[in-house]
Amino acid sequence: MVWVVRRHEIDYLKPALENDELVARTWVGAPSGATLERFIEIRRSRDGEVLASVRSVWVALDAKTLRPRRVTEMLRSFFEACGSGTKGP
Secondary structure, three states: OEEEEEEEEEEEOOOOOOOOOEEEEEEEEEEEOOEEEEEEEEEEOOOOOEEEEEEEEEEEEOOOOOOEOOOOHHHHHHHHHOOOOOOOO
């Protein structure tokens, strides 16, 4: 299986400044056919303020045929188990 990005959506909410310590949290959404959503939230450590919010849509392809391949719940669970972060809000 190979993955390609179909879409990135980024909301820049507040600026990060020099010397700001940032924390990024990521989690996966529910699969839909051959697609899987992935979310990222970037916060400033000192006050927990959300600076950016990201939604990406990934498409699973069969590595040999490059045709879309269904994303199973088991595969989604694999991403969570491999340290993809906690589940989203």
